[in-house]
Amino acid sequence: MVVHHTDCGLQTASDEEIRKVLGEGIGEGIGEEGKEVLKGAVFGSFVTPEESVKGDVGILKASPFFKGMQIVGFVQDTETGLLSEVVGLE
Numbered sequence: 001m002v003v004h005h006t007d008c009g010l011q012t013a014s015d016e017e018i019r020k021v022l023g024e025g026i027g028e029g030i031g032e033e034g035k036e037v038l039k040g041a042v043f044g045s046f047v048t049p050e051e052s053v054k055g056d057v058g059i060l061k062a063s064p065f066f067k068g069m070q071i072v073g074f075v076q077d078t079e080t081g082l083l084s085e086v087v088g089l090e
Contacts (some may be wrong), residue, residue, distance in 0.1 A: 002047045002056045002073040003083065004049040011046055049075045053086045 013021075026034070046052035053073035057068055060071050073087035 005076045057087045
């Protein structure tokens, strides 16, 4: 079961914006190796939680590690606590 939620911080900033803030916060102490790691880092920012759930469910369904498993996806509304099904069983 994949569950994401509304009002997520990763929905409000792009990976590039996150890299920039982290790089500025770390400053020169990060070193060249750290700069390379940060440059290639993926933080998982997204536009809508529904699309993010669909993407994660797709990754899991394509993985040989989860072959034959039932994978479903939901979004939880943080105001009401209710779950909405985004990806059901096929």
